[in-house]
Amino acid sequence: MKILLINPTGHKIGMDHFLSAPPLGLMTLAATVPEHEVKILDLRNYNFSQDYVEKQIKKYDIIGVSCSTSMINETLKLCKIAKENDVKTVVGGYHVSLVPETALYPEIDVTVRGEGEVTFPKLVDALEYGKDLKKVKGLYFSSGITNGNQLIRTEDRPIIDINTSPFPRRDLVRFYDYHYFWASIDAIESSRGCPFNCHFCCEAGHWGRGWRPKTPERVIEEFHHMDKNKRWFIFNDSESTLDMKRMQKIAELSIEYGYHKKWKSCQGRVTDVVHNPRILDKMADAGWRMMFIGIESIHQKSIDTIGKGIKIKDIKNAVKMLHDRGITIFGSIIIGNLGETADDVRATIRFAQDLDIDIMQFTPLTPYPSTRLYQQAVENNWIVDRNFENWNLVRPIMRSDMLTADEIFELVKWAYRDFYFRFREKHINSFFIRAIRRFIPNLKFWWFWKMAPKFVINGLKNSKPFIADLTSKEYAARFKAKKQKKVKKMMERADKKRDIKINGLTEKLEKKVKEKSAAVPIVKLN
Numbered sequence: 063m064k065i066l067l068i069n070p071t072g073h074k075i076g077m078d079h080f081l082s083a084p085p086l087g088l089m090t091l092a093a094t095v096p097e098h099e100v101k102i103l104d105l106r107n108y109n110f111s112q113d114y115v116e117k118q119i120k121k122y123d124i125i126g127v128s129c130s131t132s133m134i135n136e137t138l139k140l141c142k143i144a145k146e147n148d149v150k151t152v153v154g155g156y157h158v159s160l161v162p163e164t165a166l167y168p169e170i171d172v173t174v175r176g177e178g179e180v181t182f183p184k185l186v187d188a189l190e191y192g193k194d195l196k197k198v199k200g201l202y203f204s205s206g207i208t209n210g211n212q213l214i215r216t217e218d219r220p221i222i223d224i225n226t227s228p229f230p231r232r233d234l235v236r237f238y239d240y241h242y243f244w245a246s247i248d249a250i251e252s253s254r255g256c257p258f259n260c261h262f263c264c265e266a267g268h269w270g271r272g273w274r275p276k277t278p279e280r281v282i283e284e285f286h287h288m289d290k291n292k293r294w295f296i297f298n299d300s301e302s303t304l305d306m307k308r309m310q311k312i313a314e315l316s317i318e319y320g321y322h323k324k325w326k327s328c329q330g331r332v333t334d335v336v337h338n339p340r341i342l343d344k345m346a347d348a349g350w351r352m353m354f355i356g357i358e359s360i361h362q363k364s365i366d367t368i369g370k371g372i373k374i375k376d377i378k379n380a381v382k383m384l385h386d387r388g389i390t391i392f393g394s395i396i397i398g399n400l401g402e403t404a405d406d407v408r409a410t411i412r413f414a415q416d417l418d419i420d421i422m423q424f425t426p427l428t429p430y431p432s433t434r435l436y437q438q439a440v441e442n443n444w445i446v447d448r449n450f451e452n453w454n455l456v457r458p459i460m461r462s463d464m465l466t467a468d469e470i471f472e473l474v475k476w477a478y479r480d481f482y483f484r485f486r487e488k489h490i491n492s493f494f495i496r497a498i499r500r501f502i503p504n505l506k507f508w509w510f511w512k513m514a515p516k517f518v519i520n521g522l523k524n525s526k527p528f529i530a531d532l533t534s535k536e537y538a539a540r541f542k543a544k545k546q547k548k549v550k551k552m553m554e555r556a557d558k559k560r561d562i563k564i565n566g567l568t569e570k571l572e573k574k575v576k577e578k579s580a581a582v583p584i585v586k587l588n
Contacts, residue, residue, distance in 0.1 A: 063190050064099045066122040067092060068140055070133045071105040072454075082107045082240045083249050086298055087155070087178075088128055089230035090251075094183045102234045115140075120147045124189060126182070129155040131430060132454040134164070141169035150189050154178050157450075158202065159268040160431040165202035166213055172203040176268060177254070179227050181219055221270050224254050225280050229287050236289075242327065247294035252281050252312070252328075256300045259434075260369045262396070265300050267432035273304055278311035285321050295321070295349075297328035304331070306338040313341070313348035327352040327392075332372050332380035339383060346387040353384055354392040360413040361406055364399040369434075381417045393419040397477060398427035398462045398470040400438075407473045411480055424477040426458035426470050 067088040085104055092100040103110070103118060110118075119125055125144045129137040134157055141151040151171045158164045158173035165173040172195060174181050181200040188198050195203055200219035205212040232248070240247050253276060255269040276284075288295060303309055316322050326349045335342060335353075355377075359365055362374055384391050393414060397407055414422055429436040429445065430453070439445050439460050446467045447459040458470040465473070 063123040063186060064121065065092075065095065065101075065124045065126065065186065066118060067100065067102045067126045067128075069102070069104045069106045069128055070136045070140065072130065072133045072136065080243050081296075082242075083247065083296060083298060084230075084232070084235050084238065084240050085128060086230050086249055086251050088126070089232060089234060090227055091126065091154075091178055091182050092231040092234055093228035094179055095186055098186065100231070100234065102231075104235060104238050107238055107240065116143055119143050119149060122149055124150045124152060124186065126152045126154065129153050129157045129164075131157045131160070131450050132452070133157070135451045138167055138169050141167075145169055152182075152185065152189075154182075156264060156268045157431075160264055162202050162213060162215065166204050166211055168204075170204075172201055175200055175202060176219065176270065177222060179222055221272075221274070224251070224274050225276050229284060232287060232289065240292075242294045242296060245293040245325070246291070247296050248288040248292040249296040249298045250281065250284050250288065251299060252276050252297050252302060253299045253304070257304070258301075258369065258371055261434040261438070262368065262427065262429070264430040264433050267430075273301060275305055275308055278308055278315055281312050282315045282319060282321070285316070285319070293325055295324045295326050297326065299329060302328035302330055303334040306334050306341045310338075310341040310344050313344040313350075316348040322347065322349045324349050325351040327354070329354040329356075331355070332376040335380040335383055336376050342383060342387055342389075346389060350389055352390045352392055354394070355380065356394045357410075357414065357419075358394065358396045359399050359402065359406075360410040361399075361402065364402055364406075367400055368396075378417065381419060385418070390420045392421045392423075394423050394425065395477070396427050397424050397474045398458060398460075398465055400427075400463050402462070403464050404469065404473060407477070408480075411477050415481060422477075422481050424474050424481075425455040426467075426474055427460065427462060428453060428455055428458075429460055 067085075069085040069088060085102065085106075088102050092102060101118075101122075103115070105115065119140070125140065127137050127140055133155075137153060141153065144151045145168075151169060152174065153164065153170050153172075154174040159175040162173075162175070164170065171189075172185065174185065178200075181198065184198050185195075185201065187193065188195055195201060196214065196216055199217045201214075201216045203214050205214055240249070254274045255272055256263065256265040257271070257273045259266070259271075285295065316324075316326075326345075328350070330353045332355055335355075356370070357377055358368055358370055360374060360377075365372060365374070381391055395410055395414060399406075411424075427435070429439040442463070444460045444462065446461060447453075447457070453459050456474075458467040458474070461467045462470065
């Protein structure tokens with residue numbers, strides 16, 4: 063059969079402008095059906111015309127779409143085109159695992175819940191030969207309108223050992239330009255899932271509870287299949303550092319096989335960082351140049367409520383340890399945590415500034431389906447926008463127990479303004495000192511300088527309310543007044559220093575004149 067796997071466009075917002083990653087999930091699914099003709103259409107990272115997309119869909123027997131929550135409307139549009147041309151529609155991804163009722167849409171034939179390495183080839187076989195879908199584990203589908211449009215859930219499929227997964231079909235995406243802050247990248251999944259239970263996180267709802275790592279040997283073997291012309295190797299995991307001994311072995315093997323020349327980035331936990339300084343040294347030697355860490359809040363009560371399982375002191379120590387090893391920090395903070403006031407949020411932003419975290423993203427608290435936060439939000443009637451298309455981590459779609467959705471949005475905008483536009487002398491000095499100490503000597507962070515001016519501008523490109531507010535006359539006036547006030551204070555300080563210096567010099571001159579006058583003999587003239 064001819065199979066077209068589609069990565070929908072979605073809405074590019076915030077960090078999406080700086081990270082363009084290959085669709086590893088679709089690439090892996092493609093590898094599970096080698097006997098079939100497969101193509102990947104990556105709409106998220108390439109601007110194909112609508113006419114081209116429709117023509118492509120018509121050529122295939124099955125389309126498979128990867129769907130996150132904010133992409134559901136676009137997914138349905140793609141599936142509608144397929145159904146109108148007698149093409150079977152299969153949908154997978156986080157959203158269909160979290161919202162089973164998605165399978166009841168008439169545009170969708172069947173959804174795959176959870177991981178699809180085993181389910182997908184069996185589903186394709188069933189669709190090709192007209193077999194009973196009820197015998198394929200891990201599916202949702204509708205009984206049909208004539209049978210009452212009931213949701214049918216087949217038996218759960220046991221989770222797999224991801225070390226047995228086939229290598230992703232990288233040949234199907236060779237012509238796409240994937241990048242990380244304008245440096246070319248390839249990506250790897252070195253682990254799957256997360257053992258923690260953060261109340262906002264939907265990892266467990268999709269992958270199941272627990273963390274499943276690939277062995278260091280399997281990771282290096284996958285490095286062998288990755289594009290050697292790419293500058294970055296990105297670890298596309300929710301948590302890469304839970305087993306730091308594994309990371310040490312990966313680092314050692316990276317050095318042994320020459321992969322230390324590739325820059326690497328991963329997501330880590332601050333507790334793993336602070337308790338393993340020697341392993342962190344080895345990671346830095348093996349090419350680690352950036353680590354994403356979820357800070358979420360400075361307030362321990364909020365951290366405990368979230369279920370994050372970290373301590374504030376660990377955040378401070380982790381930041382220092384990473385910076386000392388030349389590893390740039392990409393941090394994340396949630397705006398609108400339960401129990402937090404506007405002042406609490408501002409304190410968290412100041413905390414991130416004082417720590418000199420290099421890059422920050424600020425996201426409104428979002429209750430994805432199946433999470434504990436979602437249940438709490440529904441029970442308390444906190445959700446104010448039920449259009450899933452807007453659940454994109456930019457616009458708040460819920461209020462909290464302390465803040466309205468509008469107040470949360472204002473704080474998100476304020477956070478970006480204050481973090482990226484608040485050029486205090488202290489932060490400028492520390493930024494350049496750190497740049498000289500870490501970036502300049504080995505010239506490995508040229509991209510950071512290239513990224514800096516674009517980060518603020520492009521990062522909010524599709525978020526018109528941000529741009530409108532940041533460029534408004536009112537904000538410009540406030541910004542100008544603030545700058546004028548700062549300049550006035552700086553001039554006053556300069557004048558004061560000058561006056562002190564002049565007065566000091568005057569006193570010294572007067573003293574010297576008196577001393578010289580006293581030393582000169584006085585001759586009396588008759």
